[in-house]
Amino acid sequence: MIPKQEIVKLEAALKQEKKRLEKEIKGLGSTDMGSDVDSLEEEADETEEIVNQEAVLLSLKERLKDVKLALDKIGANAYGICEECGNVISLDILRVVPESRLCKDCKAKEEKEEE
Ligand SMILES: [Zn+2]
Numbered sequence: 072m073i074p075k076q077e078i079v080k081l082e083a084a085l086k087q088e089k090k091r092l093e094k095e096i097k098g099l100g101s102t103d104m105g106s107d108v109d110s111l112e113e114e115a116d117e118t119e120e121i122v123n124q125e126a127v128l129l130s131l132k133e134r135l136k137d138v139k140l141a142l143d144k145i146g147a148n149a150y151g152i153c154e155e156c157g158n159v160i161s162l163d164i165l166r167v168v169p170e171s172r173l174c175k176d177c178k179a180k181e182e183k184e185e186e
Contacts, residue, residue: 073151077162081169082145085138088169092135099128137170153177 073081144150151160153174160174173181 072159073162073165077165078145078150081150081165082142085142085145085169089135089138089142092131092138096128096131096135099124099131134170137172140172141170155181 141150144152151162151165152158153160154172155177156174158174158176160171164171164175164178171178
């Protein structure tokens, strides 16, 4: 299992990340797009921008979901366990990506399958 003092640190990082993500999502979601379109060219640009923004928003929401899940797991004392194989996720990974759901091996496998 992950040492308690490490979990405390990671939990703080997750909470901070959650706040940051929520703020970012709120900022993106509330942008009033297309309210000041005065030329067709500009409209095209904005459409592209909206598509990009939606992709960003989606990935932010995915990330937020993982962060929330990680916080739930900390609450349930199940944090740092790989969802795939049940092994402990190494601290090196959790320090970089605290919301990791998979261990190194399973993550590598998953990425390979996605190719
Ligand atoms: Zn695993």
